[in-house]
Every structure is written in structure tokens, then in C-alpha cells.
Amino acid sequence: MLDYTAMILAIGPELWLAAAGLLGVLLGALLKDRFNRISFTYGALALFGAAALSLLFYQGGEAFGGLVRTNTFVNFAKFVSFAIGGFALMMSEGFLRRHDTIRYEFVLLTIFASFGIGIILSASDLMTLYMGIETLSISSYVLAAFHRDSARSSEAGLKYYVLGSLASGILLYGASLVYGFSGTTNFAGISAAAPSIGMMFGMVLMIVGLGFKISAAPMHIWTPDVYEGAPTPVGAFFASAPKMATVVVFANVMFTAFGDIMDQWQLVIAIIAGMSMLIGSFGALTQMNIKRLLGYSSVANVGYALVAVAAGPAAGGSALLIFMTIYVVSSLGLFAGVLAMRRRGGMVETIDELGGLMSSRPWLAIAWTILLFSIAGLPPFGGFFGKWVVFNASLEGGLMPLAIILVISSIVSFGYYLRIVKVIWFDEPKERFETIDRSVTITVLVTALVSGILFMVFINQLASWANTAMLGLPS
Amino acid sequence: MGGFPIISAVVLLPLLGALIIMAVRTATSGSFTKEEAGREGRAALLAGMIISSATFVASVVAFLTFDIGTAGYQLVEQYSWYGAISYKVGVDGLSLPLILLTTFLTPICLLASWNSIHTRVTEYVVAFLVLETFMIGVFAALDIVLFYVFFEAGLIPMFLIIGIWGGKEKIYAAFKFFLYTLLGSLFMLVAVVYMFQAAGSSDIEILETYAFSPQAQTWLWLAFLASFAVKLPMWPVHTWLPDAHVQAPTAGSVILASVLLKMGGYGFLRFSVPMFPDASQLFQPVMFALAVIAIVYTSLVAWRQTDMKKLIAYSSVAHMGFVTLGIFSFNETGVQGAMFQMISHGLISGALFLIVGVVYDRMHTREIAAYGGLVNRMPVYAALFMLFTMANVGLPGTSGFVGEILTMVGGFQASTWAAAGAALGVIFSAIYMLTLYRRVVFGEITNPALNGIRDLNVIELVCIVPLALLTLLFGVAPNLIFNVTEGAANRILSLMVGG
Incomplete structure (x- = not known):
């Protein structure tokens, strides 16, 4: 009997x-193309509703015999992911309409991707x-290739799919190793199992897959x-909702399943972090x-x-x-x-095209500069303050080399962010x-x-929410 | 004034004004004709001047409520911001004069832009007002994180001012200014985070009494040096300054020389000396050496310049060398002299940049060789130029003299050699300034384009004359400043001994 x-x-x-996704499929089957227009409102409502529900059930709980266990830490991430996904969906409609790719499938895929987001955040197994x-991934592959008449979009989808499958395979292999050596798939059980070299292998493979x-x-x-x-709205979605969720899941897996053997994975994560900062900022x-x-x-x-x-978790969780x-x-x-x-009816994507935005659309330019x-x-x-808390955490956690890389990478990143500011403000219109x-x-x-502004003025509020959310993590 | 948050009012008034101007502009903007756009710009400038004048009045009110006899921080306001970090502002004898200098110069800068800025005037005014908020905030902050926030934030409007309204190489100069300062500041950020974790507080009053271990002090002191040395600027990290000065519009140069550079000196006095006394003692010889090199070397470089603004920019570096010398002499004379020198240099170099701006607006060149014989056409201009030349050289009777002599006396008590080296700088400054003056003002008019040049108009007079009067006033009555700074200067020095 299910509880x-x-x-x-x-x-x-x-x-x-x-439920919303399945109902959407039904509505799509019944209304056909008439559903296209209203589907975006429908999807946004579904996502905002999910965000509201994750606040309603903020304390979380356990179900399905321990297959899912939620707490405030993941529910915080759920709320942010769903809410931001809703915004991403709302602003996509105009773009897709212009490209004649306005289809309710886009919305349904986003809903299912968000469903995946919710599941990984809830997972305790x-x-x-x-x-x-x-x-999440399969919905994402399709979304990336959604603009199916465009070679670039199809290529992006294919690339994402092939590489993503490989990563999923690695993740699965790692998971099977962990299972084989610990005898359980449950996070709590893994955490309780005696560490062994095989489990370490599995853990590292999982880090690669999740990475x-x-x-x-x-x-x-x-x-x-x-x-x-990928179509720009899809990029916007990828960069917001799944990003928030997957990073938090990454942390959740490390903190709960492998929380007791932090000394084993800390160096691996530190190296990945350092490489990401340097490669990302120099690459940009x-x-x-x-x-x-x-x-x-x-x-x-x-x-x-x-x-x-x-x-x-203690230093870096919140x-x-x-x-x-x-x-x-x-x-x-x-x-x-x-x-x-x-x-002229098409997207422009090179940075130079932003030239003189300040004189033609001042508020957009100012907002973008703030961003x-x-x-x-x-x-x-x-x-x-985002950087500040991370920096603080790195020193608190005794990761001096990472703190230094963080500073270097920040300086480099100013090179390219400033270049965009320069184009917006200084170049000829x-x-x-x-x-x-x-x-x-x-x-x-x-x-x-x-x-830019609210998180600065009310950073204390955000921090106290995050700190409260942290209390949900099993210690 | 009771509980009225006067310091916050001074800090936030310009920002509020900037937002209002921006909102009004959006509400009224449409398809402008060129003429209407011009009228809109004038209106924005006027509004900016009214707002910054109101800020000046507010800061004077703050000064009147300020008790000169008390050494500690006054008019303190504190609101919790983020964890142990709070929005805490207040003033003492070090910060108040610099705040007054800022609020005094901003309206002048806006007025000076009346005839020289013609494009995107509204944005210009907004940038200036935002910059004013950040500058005042730097001096008023009593929380080290808040200080850092204001310190860094000031880069954004200045970056835009140089990059949009600057000269030919403006983008290069803007980037150099931004990245140079940022690089230095990030070292400071590392130190700030460390101090925050060690002391568990970012309150400056608590940090002043917290005893950092000597080894930690050394590193922290070096990190702060990286930031303040760039800002001041000290040799050899001064190279951004000539570029920024030359490319910035006149008002930008004025604010850069008069206020932004002072943040470096202020930072030394507020953080390096009282919080890391052991390290300050340890590095005293290094600072003296750097100060003397700055004074002598940049004076010689200034001598060889062919661009007027560049010459004054290098002279600024040299004069800031006196500030370093005074601060690190660790005696009352030196510290008071350094404070005085900062105020005085703010007035004099600001005025000199205005004076260069006057002829630049007319002739559109800053080459010294393009001028000569201006006295024949512009007698009033020549007289005021003479006054500030002499003040920059350090002639008794002007404020420049007081600052230089006191920092040298202070330096002499600490190190004879340093003072002797600095004295060379006084001689050099006479050489380059008088050469500049002779070549620009005296002689016959050789460039035919100069024949029709007009003397100062009313706006330019209104900008420059108050600076001239203050330069003379502080030159003959330096106690006006010393009375204010005395308590705070002694407090800093006693913290050094006590900590």
C-alpha cells in the first residue's frame, strides 16, 4: 500500500x-495546432506551480522505500530551477513564433526536462x-535540435546526444561499481559502507559523468x-534551470553519498574546479x-x-x-x-553587433551592463557577493590554491566582460x-x-534562506 | 541634527539625483531633433549641478555638526547588511575634509563641462553623479567590505567617462585604467576576506584594535599596498595615470587627480598604518625609497613632456610621492602634512587641469609647442595660471608650500636622506612648471591661430576662481585644515603604537 x-x-x-506534462500531451493530441499558442502560458503556469509546490513542501520527506528523499537543501534548488525555467519559457514564445517553430512540443519537452530536474534533486538512490x-538529458537533446531545419541546431543536438550518452554510460558504469562494492544503491547505505578501492573508482567515474x-x-x-x-531560448534554459539543478545534485551526491570520504574526493573536485575556472575564462x-x-x-x-x-558542506554548502x-x-x-x-528579420550573434546599444536602447544597455x-x-x-561567499568558503575550507586561481580567473574574465561593455557603450551605433x-x-x-541590485541590498535575506536550506542536509 | 542620517544623505543624494535624471529622460525621450537634444543636455547638466550643490550643502551641514575636538568617528550610522558585514558610515578628521573636497569639486566639474561636452550629456551627468556617490562612500565607509564595494564600484563610472567622452586613444586608456586598478584591488580583496575571517568582523573600528600576527601583517600590508599603490599612484605602477589623464575629458581629469588619487593615500592612513603597524615599520625604508624615486623620477619625466596634460599628470605622481613620504614618517607633522598635501593637491591639480581644458576647448590641442604668448591675449588666464604654477611649485603663501614643507619636515625626522631626496623634487617641480608656464604664456604669439583666442569667460572664471581663493586661504591659514585633521592624525599614530 503506497503512502x-x-x-x-x-x-x-x-x-x-x-501530471501537467501528460495533460499537455493529451491537450496537444486533442487541440493540435490550436494548442501551440496557449501552450507557453500553460507551461509557465506548470513550472511556476511546481516552484510554488516546492516551497509548500519545503521540508521534504522520504518515499518509495528510500528511493527519493528530499530536504530543504534540494527544495531550495528546486524552487530556483522551476521558477527560472518558467521565466525562460515565457520569453521563448516570441522567438519561436518568428522562426515558425512555435510548437507545443517545445513546452512539453521543457516540462519533462523540469520533471527530470525535480527527480535528480529528489534522488537518494x-x-x-x-x-x-x-x-533531463533526453529532453535536452531534443530541445537542442528543436530548430530542425537548421543544420547548426541539428548538429548541436547530435553532438550533445553522442557525448551525453557517453557521459551517461560512464556515470552508469561508475554507479554499478559503487553498487558492486558497497552492496547498495541507496545514498545512506553507500555512505555507511566501508570505503574500498573499487568504490573509489566508481566514485571518480561518477564524478566524470556528472561533471x-x-x-x-x-x-x-x-x-x-x-x-x-541550439536555438537561443533553449540555450537560455540550459544555462539556467538545469545548471542550477545539476550543480546542486553534484554537491548533493558528494555531500550525502560520499560525505564521509571527503578527503578522497576533495582533491579531484578541486582540480576540476581549477581547470574549469582557467579553461572557461581563458577560452572565453x-x-x-x-x-x-x-x-x-x-x-x-x-x-x-x-x-x-x-x-x-560545512564551509561551502550555503x-x-x-x-x-x-x-x-x-x-x-x-x-x-x-x-x-x-x-532585418534574423538573429545576430557576434559581439560587434551590439555596437552603440547605449544610444539606441539605453535601458536595455544599462540592464545588460549591470548583468x-x-x-x-x-x-x-x-x-x-556570489564570488565573495565562494571565496570565503575556499579560505574557510583551507583551499588557498583554489582561492588564488579564483582571483586570477576573475581578472581574466574581466577581459571579455569588459569587451562587451566596451562594444555597448563606446562603439559607433x-x-x-x-x-x-x-x-x-x-x-x-x-x-x-x-x-544586480536586490541581491546586493538584500543579500542577507538570500543568505539566511540558503543557511536554513543547509540545515536539511544530513550531517 | 538629532538622529538624521546626514552622512547617508550625503552619500546617497547624488545617486538619487542620477536615478531621477535617468527616469525623467526616459519619460520625455522620443525622437529628438538635434536642438532639443542639446536643450535636454543643458537641462541635465543644470539638474546635475543643483543636485551636487545640494550634496555640497549637505556635507557642509555635516561639517557643522562635526565636533572638531573629538578624535574618533562621529555621525556614525550602522545598519546590518549581510551577516557580520554592516552598512556603517561615519566620518573623522581624515575623511571629512576629503568628503568636502569631493562635494566641492563635483559641481565645479559639471559646470566646467558646460561648453566642452556636447554628446550624450545626460548620460555624462548621470555617470558623474554616480561616481560622486561612490567617491563619498569610499571616504565615509566604516566597514571594510563596504569600503571595498565603493572603492571598486567607482571604476565603472570612471571607465565610462574616459571611454565615452575621452580623446583619441580613449578606449586603450579606459581599459588600462580599469584593469590596472582592478588587478591591485583584487589583492586587497584577498586581504579583506582574510581579515574578515581572522577577526570575525569587518568593522573598521574593531579591525583597528585587532592584533594581527607580524607575519600575517606583512602579507596583508603588501596586498593593501598593491591596491593603494596603483591608486595613489606610486612609481612604478603609475603608468596608467598619464594615459587616463590625457584621454579623459577635462572634468574627468580633474576628478581623477583631485579625488580618486586621494583614495590611495586615504587607504594607507585608514588601513595600512593603524591596522598593520609592524609591517608598516618594516616597510618604511621601502616606502621612502619608492616615494623619493617617484618624486625625482617623475619630475624629470614631467620636464620632458610635450603634452600639457601629461606634464601635469606626472607632476601629480611626484606630488603624491610627498604624501607617501609624510604618511610613512609616522609622526604628527608628517601625517598632518600628508593630509594637507592631499587637500592642497586636490585643489591645485584640479585647477591646473581646468586651466589646460580652457585652452584645449579653444584650440583642440594640448601640445605645448602649439602655444606661446597667451599673456598677450588672455591676461586674466595668465594671472590665474601663474598662481597655480606657483602653488604647484610650492611657493610660500600657497597651500602647496605647506603640504610640501610639512611632509619633508616629517620625513626628515624619520630619515634625512629621504627628505633630502624629496627636496630635489621641489627644485625639479620649479623647473618643469616654470618651463611650461614660460612656453605657453610668455613670449610672442608665434602660432597665428592664437590671434583670435578669447580670455576666460564667466563660466570658466566661476570654476577656477574658488579654487584659487581656497589655495591662497589654506596657504596663509593652514590651521583651518590642521584643526580638523589633528585629532584623527594623532589617533592613527597612537593606534600604531598601541597596536
């Missing part, structure tokens, strides 16, 4: 999303984790290509395409997040949540800005961008306000 109350308490948001990751999903160097190669090739320096640049920048930012992971929240909000805003770059400085970590904007959707403008302005 429905416990089920709803544990994975209420996921159940809601699954290797099986659940793997299934969630596959749900691919969060695009940490050296498993990051797909990121710039997919960000560039020479990019001409704004989406590729954002791809590399996301690699670097994942590196910063991994610094917090390497610092361990830092991770704070940093990632501020980062994904800024990231979504920057992608929304890319969506606004349209001229860039915020993501670069320059005070007084919110992003500074280019032709005006075409009229942009209200939803895109609103997203840019709101994210700039939130990540």
Missing part, C-alpha cells in the same frame, strides 16, 4: 509536473538519480558548441560569438561553484546555493539580451535592433534588477 501523503510531501512538485538524469552534465572542464567540450547551435577571451562566450563563461562559473563543493542562485539569474538575463539581438558586471563579480552588484518582445525586455530588466 500517498509521504509521496506528495516528498515529490509533490514532480508529481504536479508529470543511484537508480533514481540515473533515471532522472536520463529524463559532463554540469559542463565542468575537462568534460566541457560540448558546451560552447551546444550553446551556439577570444570568442566572437556571444553565445559561445556565454558557454565558456558558464564553464568558468561552474568552476567557481565547484570551489564551494570542494570546500565541503555558499553554493547563494552563488548559483545569483549566477543563474544573471545568466538568464544575458541570454534574454541575446534574444533581443535581431536585425555583465554582476556576473563578473564587480561590486556593488549582487554577483560580487549600429542599426537599431528590431522591436523586441515585451517578455524579453521585462526579463532583462527584472534579472538585472534582481541579480
Whole structure:
């Protein structure tokens, strides 16, 4: 007999999303093309509803005999992922309409991807984790190739699919090794099992597999290509909701399943973090395409997040949540800005095309400048505190070399963020961008306000939420 | 004033004004004709001047409520911000004069831009007002993280001011300015995080009394040096300054020389000396050496310049060398002299950049060789130029003299050689300044384009004359400043001994 109350308490948001997704399929079958237009509102409502539910069931619970176990740590990430996914969906409609690819399948795939996000965050078992990751990944592959008439989009989808499958295979192999040597797939059981060399192998393979999903160097190669090739709204989604979720899942697996053997994985994560920061920031320096640049920048930012992971749950747990929240909000805003770059009926994506944005669209330019400085970590904007908490965590966790790399990588990153600012403010005005959707403008302005100003003024509030969320982690 | 948050008002008033101007502009913007855009720009400049003048009035009110007899921090306001970090502002005898200098110069800078800035005027005013908030914030912050936030944030508006309204090489100069300063500041950030973790607080008053171990002090001191040496600037990390100065618009140069450079000296006095006394003692000879090299070397470099702004920029580096000398002499004379020198240099170099701006607006060149014989056409200009030349040289009766002599006396008590080296700088400064003056002002007019040049107009007079009056006033009555700075200077020195 299933305990429905416990089920709803544990994975209420996921159940809601699954229902919404399936109902969407039905509606699509019945209404056919008439569903296309309203599907975006439908999807956004589904995601915002899921976000609300993750707050409602914030304390979480355990269900399915320990296959899922949620706590405030993951529910915090769920809330941010779902809410930001909803925004990403809302601003996608105009883009897809113009490209004649407005189809309700896009919305349904996003809902199912979000369902996957919810499952991996809830997972407390290797099986659940793997299934969630596959749900998320397969939806993502299709989304990346969604613009099916475009060679670039198909290429991005294919590339993502081939490499992603490889990573999933590695993850699965690692998981099977861990299972073989610990005798259980449950995180709590793994944590209790005696560490052995075989388990270490499995753990490292799992780190590699998960590292691919969060695009940490050296498993990051797909990121710039997919960000560039996938339709821009898809890139915006990839860079926000799944990014938040997968990084938190990465931390969750490390903290709960392998929490007792932190000395074994700390160095591995530290090396990955250092490489991500350096490769990401140096890689972005020479990019001409704004989406590729954002791809590399996301690699670097994942590196910063991994610094917090390497610092361990006590020092880095809440830092991770704070940093990632501020980062994904800024990231979504920057992608929304890319969506606004349209001229003569087509997208333009090179950085130079932003020339003189300040004189043609001052508010957009100011908002974007705030986002860039915020993501670069320059005070007084919110992003500074994101870097600050990570930096603090790295020193608290005794990771001095990572702190130094963090500083170096930050300096390098100013090279490319400043270049965009330069183009926006100093260069000769280019032709005006075409009229942009209200939803895109609103997203840019709101994210700039939130990540730049509100997170700065009310950083204490965000931090106290993150600190409370941390209490849910099993110690 | 009771509980009225006067310091916060001074800090935030310009920012509020900038937001209002921006909002009004958005509300009224549409398809402008060129004429309407021009009128809009004038209106924005006027609004900016009114707001910054109001800020000046507010800072004067703060000064009047300030008790000169008390050494510690006054008018303190504290609100919890993030964990142990708080928004804490207040003033003492070190910060208040610099705040007054900032609020005094900003309206002048905006007025000086009346005839020289013609493009994107509204944004210019907004950038200046935002910059003013950050500059005042740097001096008013009593929390080290808040200080860092303001310190770094000031880069953004200055980056834009140089990059948008600057000269031919503006983008290069803007990037150099930004990255140079940022690089230095990130070292400071590392130190700030360390101090925050060690002391468990970012409150400057607590950090002042916290005893860091001598070894930690050395590293922290070096990290702060990286930031403040770039900002001050000290030889050999001064190379961003000539570029930034030459490319920045006149008002940008004024604010750069008069206020932004002072953040370096202020930082030494507020952090390096009282918080890391052992390390400061340890590095005293190094600082003296760097100060003397700065004074002598940059004076010689200034002598060979063909660009007026560059010459004054190098002279700024030399004069900041006196500030370093005074601060690291660790006696009351030296520290008071350094404070005085900062205020005085703020007035004099600001005025000199305005004076260069006057002829640049007319002739669109800063080459010294393009001028000569200006006295024949611009007598008032020549007189004011003379005054500031003499003040920059350090002639008794001007404020420049007081600052230089006191820092040298202070330095002499600590090291004879350092003072002797610095004295060379005084001689050199006479050489390069008088050469500049002779070549620009005296002689016959050789360049025919100069024949029709007009003397100062009312706006330029209104900008420059107050600076001239203050330079003379502080030159004959230096106690006006010393009375304010005395308590704080002694407090810093006693912290050094006590800590």
C-alpha cells in the first residue's frame, strides 16, 4: 500500500509536473495546432506551480522505500530551477513564433526536462538519480535540435546526444561499481559502507559523468558548441534551470553519498574546479560569438561553484546555493539580451553587433551592463557577493590554491566582460535592433534588477534562506 | 541634527539625483531633433549641478555638526547588511575634509563641462553623479567590505567617462585604467576576506584594535599596498595615470587627480598604518625609497613632456610621492602634512587641469609647442595660471608650500636622506612648471591661430576662481585644515603604537 501523503510531501512538485506534462500531451493530441499558442502560458503556469509546490513542501520527506528523499537543501534548488525555467519559457514564445517553430512540443519537452530536474534533486538512490538524469538529458537533446531545419541546431543536438550518452554510460558504469562494492544503491547505505578501492573508482567515474552534465572542464567540450547551435531560448534554459539543478545534485551526491570520504574526493573536485575556472575564462577571451562566450563563461562559473563543493558542506554548502542562485539569474538575463539581438528579420550573434546599444536602447544597455558586471563579480552588484561567499568558503575550507586561481580567473574574465561593455557603450551605433518582445525586455530588466541590485541590498535575506536550506542536509 | 542620517544623505543624494535624471529622460525621450537634444543636455547638466550643490550643502551641514575636538568617528550610522558585514558610515578628521573636497569639486566639474561636452550629456551627468556617490562612500565607509564595494564600484563610472567622452586613444586608456586598478584591488580583496575571517568582523573600528600576527601583517600590508599603490599612484605602477589623464575629458581629469588619487593615500592612513603597524615599520625604508624615486623620477619625466596634460599628470605622481613620504614618517607633522598635501593637491591639480581644458576647448590641442604668448591675449588666464604654477611649485603663501614643507619636515625626522631626496623634487617641480608656464604664456604669439583666442569667460572664471581663493586661504591659514585633521592624525599614530 503506497503512502500517498509521504509521496506528495516528498515529490509533490514532480508529481504536479508529470501530471501537467501528460495533460499537455493529451491537450496537444486533442487541440493540435490550436494548442501551440496557449501552450507557453500553460507551461509557465506548470513550472511556476511546481516552484510554488516546492516551497509548500519545503521540508521534504522520504518515499518509495528510500528511493527519493528530499530536504530543504534540494527544495531550495528546486524552487530556483522551476521558477527560472518558467521565466525562460515565457520569453521563448516570441522567438519561436518568428522562426515558425512555435510548437507545443517545445513546452512539453521543457516540462519533462523540469520533471527530470525535480527527480535528480529528489534522488537518494543511484537508480533514481540515473533515471532522472536520463529524463533531463533526453529532453535536452531534443530541445537542442528543436530548430530542425537548421543544420547548426541539428548538429548541436547530435553532438550533445553522442557525448551525453557517453557521459551517461560512464556515470552508469561508475554507479554499478559503487553498487558492486558497497552492496547498495541507496545514498545512506553507500555512505555507511566501508570505503574500498573499487568504490573509489566508481566514485571518480561518477564524478566524470556528472561533471559532463554540469559542463565542468575537462568534460566541457560540448558546451560552447551546444550553446551556439541550439536555438537561443533553449540555450537560455540550459544555462539556467538545469545548471542550477545539476550543480546542486553534484554537491548533493558528494555531500550525502560520499560525505564521509571527503578527503578522497576533495582533491579531484578541486582540480576540476581549477581547470574549469582557467579553461572557461581563458577560452572565453577570444570568442566572437556571444553565445559561445556565454558557454565558456558558464564553464568558468561552474568552476567557481565547484570551489564551494570542494570546500565541503560545512564551509561551502550555503555558499553554493547563494552563488548559483545569483549566477543563474544573471545568466538568464544575458541570454534574454541575446534574444533581443535581431536585425532585418534574423538573429545576430557576434559581439560587434551590439555596437552603440547605449544610444539606441539605453535601458536595455544599462540592464545588460549591470548583468555583465554582476556576473563578473564587480561590486556593488549582487554577483560580487556570489564570488565573495565562494571565496570565503575556499579560505574557510583551507583551499588557498583554489582561492588564488579564483582571483586570477576573475581578472581574466574581466577581459571579455569588459569587451562587451566596451562594444555597448563606446562603439559607433549600429542599426537599431528590431522591436523586441515585451517578455524579453521585462526579463532583462527584472534579472538585472534582481541579480544586480536586490541581491546586493538584500543579500542577507538570500543568505539566511540558503543557511536554513543547509540545515536539511544530513550531517 | 538629532538622529538624521546626514552622512547617508550625503552619500546617497547624488545617486538619487542620477536615478531621477535617468527616469525623467526616459519619460520625455522620443525622437529628438538635434536642438532639443542639446536643450535636454543643458537641462541635465543644470539638474546635475543643483543636485551636487545640494550634496555640497549637505556635507557642509555635516561639517557643522562635526565636533572638531573629538578624535574618533562621529555621525556614525550602522545598519546590518549581510551577516557580520554592516552598512556603517561615519566620518573623522581624515575623511571629512576629503568628503568636502569631493562635494566641492563635483559641481565645479559639471559646470566646467558646460561648453566642452556636447554628446550624450545626460548620460555624462548621470555617470558623474554616480561616481560622486561612490567617491563619498569610499571616504565615509566604516566597514571594510563596504569600503571595498565603493572603492571598486567607482571604476565603472570612471571607465565610462574616459571611454565615452575621452580623446583619441580613449578606449586603450579606459581599459588600462580599469584593469590596472582592478588587478591591485583584487589583492586587497584577498586581504579583506582574510581579515574578515581572522577577526570575525569587518568593522573598521574593531579591525583597528585587532592584533594581527607580524607575519600575517606583512602579507596583508603588501596586498593593501598593491591596491593603494596603483591608486595613489606610486612609481612604478603609475603608468596608467598619464594615459587616463590625457584621454579623459577635462572634468574627468580633474576628478581623477583631485579625488580618486586621494583614495590611495586615504587607504594607507585608514588601513595600512593603524591596522598593520609592524609591517608598516618594516616597510618604511621601502616606502621612502619608492616615494623619493617617484618624486625625482617623475619630475624629470614631467620636464620632458610635450603634452600639457601629461606634464601635469606626472607632476601629480611626484606630488603624491610627498604624501607617501609624510604618511610613512609616522609622526604628527608628517601625517598632518600628508593630509594637507592631499587637500592642497586636490585643489591645485584640479585647477591646473581646468586651466589646460580652457585652452584645449579653444584650440583642440594640448601640445605645448602649439602655444606661446597667451599673456598677450588672455591676461586674466595668465594671472590665474601663474598662481597655480606657483602653488604647484610650492611657493610660500600657497597651500602647496605647506603640504610640501610639512611632509619633508616629517620625513626628515624619520630619515634625512629621504627628505633630502624629496627636496630635489621641489627644485625639479620649479623647473618643469616654470618651463611650461614660460612656453605657453610668455613670449610672442608665434602660432597665428592664437590671434583670435578669447580670455576666460564667466563660466570658466566661476570654476577656477574658488579654487584659487581656497589655495591662497589654506596657504596663509593652514590651521583651518590642521584643526580638523589633528585629532584623527594623532589617533592613527597612537593606534600604531598601541597596536
